[in-house]
Amino acid sequence: MRILGLGDCCVDYYIHKKMAFPGGNAFNVAVYAAENGAEAGFLGTVGDDVIGEHILKCAREKHVDISHCPVKHGVSGRAAVNIVDGDRVFVSGYFEEKHGVGSLYPPMLSSADLNYVESFQLVHSSCYAHVENQIERVRALGPIISFDFSSEDKYRTDEYLKQVSPMVDMALFSCEDMSDEECISFAKKVQGYGGAHVLMTRGKGGQLLVTKDGLCHKGQAKLIQAVDTMGAGDSFFAAFLVTLLKEGWTKDSIITESMIEVAFAAAADFSGRNCLREGSFGMGLSIEM
DSSP: OOOEEEEEEEEETTTTTEEEEEEEEHHHHHHHHTTTTTTEEOOOOEEHHHHHHHHHHHHTTTTTEEEEEEESSOOEEEEEEEEETTEEEEETTOOOOOHHHHHHOOOOOOOHHHHHHTTTTTTEEEEEOOHHHHHHHTTTTTTEEEOOOOOOGGGSSSSHHHHHGGGEEEEEEEEOOOOOOHHHHHHHHHHHHHEEEEEEEEGGGEEEOOOTTTTTTEEEEOOOSSSSSTTTHHHHHHHHHHHHHTEEEETOOOOOHHHHHHHHHHHHHHHHHTTTTTTTSSSOOOOOO
16 A cells, blocks of 8 residues: 655654654654555655655655655755653743744645655644645545644634545544544534545544544543653554555555454554653654754
């Protein structure tokens, strides 16, 4: 199976360690997909700085294809982070630059890029990728589309959901403080705009999947003493998607209860193990930023 991450990459700069760890939702999903046995690619803009070089180096070492990544002059995406009791805490205003090249120059897919994208069974992107205007073009090629809407309210407005949901086959939302009833009601709202399957992760509270046929499935979190929760959601989603594909999920098929049970278990196990390494997947660069 072939999975493509489309859009965002960055480094998470751990202030207390002076270490930059590669990350970004679409990039993470590509790396985690490769770690779970998929052929993976990433298509997103990186800068021509030392951070961009490190991101591309890590992709190669993780066997993620980056042959179509545009490299632009400028600063690669970065986020400042502290770790408190194993949990990530983002620090706003640490960097002078508001945007990296990935935000300033998101991928505008050429005909060659579209031919490349067409070779993938599943294409994953996120609300941070700034490629909403490209998703419809990708969808026309026929792959499964997965999309991470994260946790911010601005990505849950009626306007945004109405724009993006109809193009998505598997939508992911972070819903840590929501009850089962609230999650189910929200999933139905998303599906009302045209979204198909809706997966909601809730940290220690486990997961809820509401399928396009309206059935609700609940999964359990694997509780561990986390070293670092960076990438916990991305690693869960990537392993969940890869396992569903291994179990035979296609764009038009029904996701059976047995497929979901296997995927939930594999995803919880992989995400739990991922929380035992620093950063999204390790590979930190010692640097003063």
